[in-house]
Amino acid sequence: MEKVQATLEEILTRFTAMDTSVKTVSEEVTSLRKQVEEFGDEMDHIKHRVHDTGKSTPSSSSALHQETTPPPADKGHGVPLLANNHPPLLGTPQQQPSGFHTAPSSPHEQDVRPTLHAQPDQEEYRPRQPRHDFPRFHGEMPLLWIDQCLTYFEMYRVPVHHWVSTATLYLDGLAAMWFQAYKRLHRRLTWDEFTGAVVTEFGHDEYDVQMTKLQQLRQTTSVNEYKAQFEECMYHLLSLDPTMSTRWFVSQFVFGLRDELRGPVRFQAPTSVTRAAALAKIQEEEVEHIRPRNRPAAPTKHPPQPVAGVVHRPALGRTELPHRQGNDDFNRERQIRDFRRANGLCFKCGDKYSKEHQCKRSGQLLTIEVGEFGEVLSDDAVVALDLLEETTIPATCYHLSVHALTGTEALETVRIRALVGNQVMLLLIDSGSTHTFVNKSFAERAGCTIQSVPTVLVKVANGQILSSDAQVQGLQWWTQGSTFVTYMRVLELGAYDAILGMDWLEQFSPMLCHWRQKTLTFNYLGKSITLQGVLSKPQESLQEMSVEQLNKWISGNEVWSMAMIDPIQQTTKSVPNIVQSDMQSLLEEYHDVFYQPTTLPPHRVLDHSISLEPGAHPTNSRPCRYSPLQKDEIERQVSEMLDRGVIQTSMSPFA
Known part of the structure; x- marks a missing residue:
């Protein structure tokens, strides 16, 4: 026990000594920090003095000698010591080593004070760097x-x-x-x-996300805001791939402009995005000038001052109406105008609009005089007059070739197989269609996001008029190693899942088309690609397939049409139907059983009836709507049953 106690006392003594050493080291570190701070302050002081002396050049060698002599130490500052009375680890400005020199702060000092240069093997004095926060990372860029x-x-x-x-x-x-x-x-x-x-x-999909964002970008506000959004995506892509073509960015920028700006800007053939944005801004200002603006209200005409002895009668027709009535009338006129334009009607007379249309002439009111001094028109009335003075603009009309609707193939068309997710899409590249369309059924099958847009008319080459009121903003599809993002209008098509019209062909112009071999070659994302269309194959013999394989093709949208084929049977010599004599006599005996009934069946013990509860009220529901074929069939059957007497005319609300 005595040895253990002695060992513990020895350990306690060592811990006490260690604690004392730690305190001593802590005090030395504190003192060292103070010395470093004083050293930094003295260095700044010396720097300022050197800078000040450099401005005033000494006039004599004595002044130069006096300038190079280090200043005496202040009496108030002694040599600092550590807590253990040891000398400091770093020398103070008053006790700098002989080899320490400050770097010159100006070229002038290099000429007049060569002795202050640092030694060649030492680094030059560098000023303190400004404080900057380290960049933080949240998972983006x-x-x-x-x-x-x-x-x-x-x-x-x-x-x-x-x-x-x-x-x-x-x-x-x-x-x-x-x-x-x-x-x-x-x-x-x-x-x-x-x-x-x-x-x-x-960053594995950073490039694809930015590329998709840029291809889907469309101008919805001003040109400046659209340019800022476009350049943000463009510079991001260039930082990821500096080899991207400038011409591609210019064509994509022009393609995203509004319809009234795209044509004039493309006509100028800009070579940079900045040039294209400047042209688009000029065209935007021209469009704003062309649009009708509200006329300023006419200045109020003050009546003449009354003359003494003359009594003026109040002006007629100056009854003040509530301001709300003018707004309601204007809103009603605007709603009627928008409805007529959307449906292809003349917004003035309401008749069907065409290029040869002329409104029916009605009686004109030439002059209106209200009161004695006239009437000042309100702002709503001025806007309504501006709307009436606008020239009639025909409704936007797209065009679609007859091949795209009927599912046929022509010389100037190319069929391409593509993938949208896990669905196979049959595309028709058609130079006879003005715009790009996607089949409504395919868009729903592929799970595309369909957005409602103002209705546009689509005129087919056979004279048929269709309408489209929805769109797919950016449909991403893949074919032959390339991924495209295309803006498409939703339309009820025939056999094809999508139609690529002239707007898509112009986007990737110039291109080399070989209509006979069904190939298209053009530049895409800075490289040349070739799309091979589906070639017509010779007629092959039919082969049997399993139901599982057919279901797999249907789920992947690889079945575009189905037909039922009946085997051709060899015609054989007809043999007269010889009925046995006993069977024939039986049929003749009960021939009335096979007649078509023309009257109600005879009364039986239990006749069918529908009993209503006392006090029952008929349901109030809208009449059913049928197609013309169903309606004709229902009317035919009702007429036959009335003729046979199976049913009778009834005015009951439950009929």
């Missing part, structure tokens, strides 16, 4: 964040072995949670391994 990290490391001279640990301290949100799980499986990461993992996790 990893390449930009990595570039900012490298800039920070270079500016503050962070050692390479501290790069990963420094960067991981500034991961937030999803990025921080990902790295917490990632570092459990990967220890001692290098900077290249760390950045590669970050790009793989958060």
